[in-house]
Every structure is written in structure tokens, then in C-alpha cells.
Amino acid sequence: MQKIIQHSDLSKPVYDRLKQMIEEGELSPGQKLVQEKLAQDLGVSRTPLLKALQKLQHEMMVESIPRRGMYVKKVSLQEMIDVYDCREAIESIAVRLTIERSSDTDLEKFKKVFEPFVNASKINTTRYRKADENFHDMIIELADNPVLKKMSEVSNIYKRVYQYGLIRPPEETMVEHMNIIHAIVERDIPAAEKELRNHISLSRAKLIEYQKEKSTKS
Amino acid sequence: MQKIIQHSDLSKPVYDRLKQMIEEGELSPGQKLVQEKLAQDLGVSRTPLLKALQKLQHEMMVESIPRRGMYVKKVSLQEMIDVYDCREAIESIAVRLTIERSSDTDLEKFKKVFEPFVNASKINTTRYRKADENFHDMIIELADNPVLKKMSEVSNIYKRVYQYGLIRPPEETMVEHMNIIHAIVERDIPAAEKELRNHISLSRAKLIEYQKEKSTKS
DNA sequence: ATTCTGTATTTTGTATTCAAAAATATCATT
DNA sequence: AATGATATTTTTGAATACAAAATACAGAAT
Structure with missing residues (x-):
């Protein structure tokens, strides 16, 4: 019997991946996260990506400047x-x-x-x-x-x-x-x-x- | 001169209002938050509502059960x-x-x-x-x-x-x-x-x- | 009457579309 | 060549559309 992993929430794996990318420097501090591009790279639409980014924002891993964009947080x-x-x-x-x-x-x-x-x-x-x-x-x-x-x-x-x-x-x-x-x-x-x-x-x-x-x- | 309040982010006033509604018991603990209805009541679409709800979820004011819905958090x-x-x-x-x-x-x-x-x-x-x-x-x-x-x-x-x-x-x-x-x-x-x-x-x-x-x- | 089952409805999660704002490029003027 | 105004493109934020899952409901079987 194969174990089927159900992702009732696509933002979860997206969140995990983004967190890893930030921690490992694949996304560098200060870098702008262009939503459409990032979503395409991860193979999802902007909706679950945004949900993941919001969680990361809450955890101070990314920063949001309204109407400008999301950026990987620089940690001073x-x-x-x-x-x-x-x-x-x-x-x-x-x-x-x-x-x-x-x-x-x-x-x-x-x-x-x-x-x-x-x-x-x-x-x-x-x-x-x-x-x-x-x-x-x-x-x-x-x-x-x-x-x-x-x-x-x-x-x-x-x-x-x-x-x-x-x-x-x-x-x-x-x-x-x-x-x-x-x-x-x-x-x-x-x-x-x-x-x-x-x-x-x-x-x-x-x-x-x-x-x-x-x-x-x- | 009238002060025009610019909402570069609609989810902000929605968040404030929801928080108030929860604190004042207008939305009661355990209550299910049906997105479409709530969005209509607040006069916005589901997108900014969801953003606000996610912030409240991080602050433990609401709870989410995937594929089921969002609920006002009961505080024991x-x-x-x-x-x-x-x-x-x-x-x-x-x-x-x-x-x-x-x-x-x-x-x-x-x-x-x-x-x-x-x-x-x-x-x-x-x-x-x-x-x-x-x-x-x-x-x-x-x-x-x-x-x-x-x-x-x-x-x-x-x-x-x-x-x-x-x-x-x-x-x-x-x-x-x-x-x-x-x-x-x-x-x-x-x-x-x-x-x-x-x-x-x-x-x-x-x-x-x-x-x-x-x-x-x- | 009660439980089960299949269907209709509702609601969520995701994708897509659209408008407005910001960024960028183009061009004219000095 | 540098500066500034204008047009174009890009990107965000919000609304809408759509598919899949959950729920509600009606009717059948016990």
C-alpha cells in the first residue's frame, strides 16, 4: 500500500521550501521576491505562495513594503x-x-x-x-x-x-x-x-x- | 480639506475590524467564519479577508482546520x-x-x-x-x-x-x-x-x- | 423510526483575471 | 551628456472563476 501524501494546503510545502531557501542562502538577504516569478519557479500560483510568504513575514524571515514587494529580511x-x-x-x-x-x-x-x-x-x-x-x-x-x-x-x-x-x-x-x-x-x-x-x-x-x-x- | 485615508492594503482595516469583533464578542468563540458571507458583510472580496484571517491565526485569535474552515479561537x-x-x-x-x-x-x-x-x-x-x-x-x-x-x-x-x-x-x-x-x-x-x-x-x-x-x- | 447511501449544495483552496500603482525605458530639451 | 517629462512595461493587490472537498439533504432499505 502506497502512502499518499495529501497536501490539503499547498502553502505548507511552499513555506517549507522558501524557509529552506532563505536559511541556505539560495535567496539572499535583501533580495526582492517577485511573486509571479517565484510562483512559477515553485510550480504554484500566487495564492498559496502569498500565504506562505505571509507566514514567513510573521516569523520575520521576509519583509513587506506595501505596493512595493516582499524582500528577504536582512538580519542586522x-x-x-x-x-x-x-x-x-x-x-x-x-x-x-x-x-x-x-x-x-x-x-x-x-x-x-x-x-x-x-x-x-x-x-x-x-x-x-x-x-x-x-x-x-x-x-x-x-x-x-x-x-x-x-x-x-x-x-x-x-x-x-x-x-x-x-x-x-x-x-x-x-x-x-x-x-x-x-x-x-x-x-x-x-x-x-x-x-x-x-x-x-x-x-x-x-x-x-x-x-x-x-x-x-x- | 478632507483627510483621505488611503488603504494601500485593504486587509489592514479588515484585520482591525475582525479583531474588534472578536474582542467585543460580536463574533463568539468557536463560531465558524464562513468566508464568502464574512467578506460580503465587510464589503470586500475573500482575498483581503483571508489575508486578515491569516494574521489573526498567527496571533491565535482564530483557528484554521484545513478544508473545513476558520473558527474564532476558544480560549480555555x-x-x-x-x-x-x-x-x-x-x-x-x-x-x-x-x-x-x-x-x-x-x-x-x-x-x-x-x-x-x-x-x-x-x-x-x-x-x-x-x-x-x-x-x-x-x-x-x-x-x-x-x-x-x-x-x-x-x-x-x-x-x-x-x-x-x-x-x-x-x-x-x-x-x-x-x-x-x-x-x-x-x-x-x-x-x-x-x-x-x-x-x-x-x-x-x-x-x-x-x-x-x-x-x-x- | 432509524440508518445508510447517493445526490445536490455549499464552501474551501487554488488559479486566473483585472485595475491601479510602481518601475523602467524612451525621448525631447537643454 | 545630463536632466526631466512622458510612455511603456512590470508588478502588486483585489476580485472573480473554477475545481475539489465537505456538508446537507432526500429517499431507500432495514
Whole structure:
């Protein structure tokens, strides 16, 4: 029996594809998205394309200037810092809810995420990046709060922080991740919150550092 | 000279009107939104209506079941509690940013919001509710963080908490508001954060109380 | 009377069409 | 050659058209 994938909503695969294209730089920041052309490229009409673009606009991946057009959002260093402020807020609550609401077996899953890197001599940054994303997504998911989930979708742009490369080397963040995970598994809410806030604010501090470098250089 | 309001985007006024209709109960929770009918009532075609509905969907004001239709979101007590968890996260960061980034004159504006109620013998709940909304919106606005602003739009549904009536009487929350404002004006970040967290978590606690009452009653 | 089934109607999701605005190209004038 | 006015093309935003799915309904079978 063949599994028939029904797309009751064409905008969904279009959305997924566009998101991928933006994340992978196939569509570059600032680029204008000409609707008719893009729709043709993706093999759909403008209607489902527009629906997908509106979702991306909501997630701050694209920008719309009325009567002008839609553009791939340029993410400035300042906005990246803004995202990190939000993530600290969102994820520190999320980790609390996660611990409160999850089973031991669910919490154990966190250990698995960074396992491939614990004894690795050389860490593959792409894989590590994915694990990092996965880790943060898990916290949001297990928090089991639909409003929080929606909010975190807004800061999806954070996934584009890597346009600046990894902010800090895995060797540095790995320890922090392990500390957070330890606190989660031990169900130590204050410790988990503290470690997570620390982790995020160290990255934010690094971004602020870059920002200062940039401004003094020019 | 007459002021001509240009709508370069028809979905904007449609969005505003729909939001109002939902907030004021003109469209009731769970109600199906038949597109053709609604579009006719609002005097537009389905295209701008759909755009507005999609925005409202992102803000969790309406729900979409593919191939079935759009419905006014029912907000359960649990979801209201979820919103309060998010608001505590969002607004405590927001108040920090507000203090960091605002001028004295901007901060002074907070005093004005609850001024009409300081010596009032009997507080008009509708007006107080508006002031409360206004107060929280101001914190988000002055925080001057576009990502945070977008996120707080998601929890717009919180404005519908009043479907359960005011959670706590003005006499109780008024003091808390004054404490927060005092800390803000004094630029005391830790105090402002603490007071705000306290204020929100007391309301959340009240909601949890209601939830327990409800479950024991049935 | 109640459940089942096939048909008609409604409604959604997508494509297409159309008008108006914006961008671009063309041409004249200096 | 540079500037500015005008015409042309492109593109957006809104309306409409259309196909497919969901729903409502009527009549048949139990």
C-alpha cells in the first residue's frame, strides 16, 4: 500500500521550501521576491505562495513594503542581539515548564542530543549547529505551551545567526550545554534556569562585542 | 480639506475590524467564519479577508482546520494560564529594556496611566482594564525590540482574558501597578522585574485557583 | 423510526483575471 | 551628456472563476 501524501494546503510545502531557501542562502538577504516569478519557479500560483510568504513575514524571515514587494529580511547584528534577549526570556520559562511537565524518559532524551560530541576530537560545526537547534526546539516542545511555541516561531530568524558563523566555538558551549542538561535531568529548576540564562547571555555578550568592534573599526 | 485615508492594503482595516469583533464578542468563540458571507458583510472580496484571517491565526485569535474552515479561537482557562507564563517571561525582559533604553520623560509617562484611579472612590472596571492594557503595551513599546514586539502580538489573545471578567479587583492590582511604576521611574531594574513578575504571577495563581474550583465542582 | 447511501449544495483552496500603482525605458530639451 | 517629462512595461493587490472537498439533504432499505 502506497502512502499518499495529501497536501490539503499547498502553502505548507511552499513555506517549507522558501524557509529552506532563505536559511541556505539560495535567496539572499535583501533580495526582492517577485511573486509571479517565484510562483512559477515553485510550480504554484500566487495564492498559496502569498500565504506562505505571509507566514514567513510573521516569523520575520521576509519583509513587506506595501505596493512595493516582499524582500528577504536582512538580519542586522542589533536584531540578532534582540533575538537573544527574547530567547533568554522564552527559554528560561520553557525549561521550567519542561521540567515540571515532562516524564523522566522525556528528560533523558536531552542527554542523547550532544552525545555524539562528548568524546569527539574534532567537532563538525554543521552537525553541532543542528544539535544545538534541536536542543532548543526540544525545550520549547516539551514545555507543552502552545502560546510559547507560537512565540518561539517568531524568533525563527535566530536560525540565521549563522550568517555570522557560529558565535562561539563548540568547545566553549559544549560544557554549558552539559550543565543545562544535567540540571534538567536532575529536575533542578533554579539551576537549569540559571545555566540556560548564562548560556544565552554569554552568546549575546559575544554579539555585543562584535558590534563594538564593528563600530570602532568604521 | 478632507483627510483621505488611503488603504494601500485593504486587509489592514479588515484585520482591525475582525479583531474588534472578536474582542467585543460580536463574533463568539468557536463560531465558524464562513468566508464568502464574512467578506460580503465587510464589503470586500475573500482575498483581503483571508489575508486578515491569516494574521489573526498567527496571533491565535482564530483557528484554521484545513478544508473545513476558520473558527474564532476558544480560549480555555489552561491557555489563559499559558499566556500568563509567556507574559511573565516577555514583560520582565521588556521592563529591563525599557529602563535601559528610555529617557526620563518617557518613563514619567507611566505615572499618567493610572493617575485617574489613585483617589477614585469607585473604579470603573472598563476604564481600568484599558489602562492596564495600555500600561503593558507601553512596556513592550518602549523596550524598542521589534522581535519582542512581534512575540507579544502572539499573546494578543490575553486581551480576551476578560471573557472571564477581571481576574482580580482593581483595589488589589492598583498597588502592584504603583510599585512597578515606582521602580521603573527610579530605574531600579531588579525591583521593577521583581514587582512585575509578582504582579503577573499573582494573576496566574488566581487563574489556577479558578481552574481547581472548576475541576472539583464537576 | 432509524440508518445508510447517493445526490445536490455549499464552501474551501487554488488559479486566473483585472485595475491601479510602481518601475523602467524612451525621448525631447537643454 | 545630463536632466526631466512622458510612455511603456512590470508588478502588486483585489476580485472573480473554477475545481475539489465537505456538508446537507432526500429517499431507500432495514
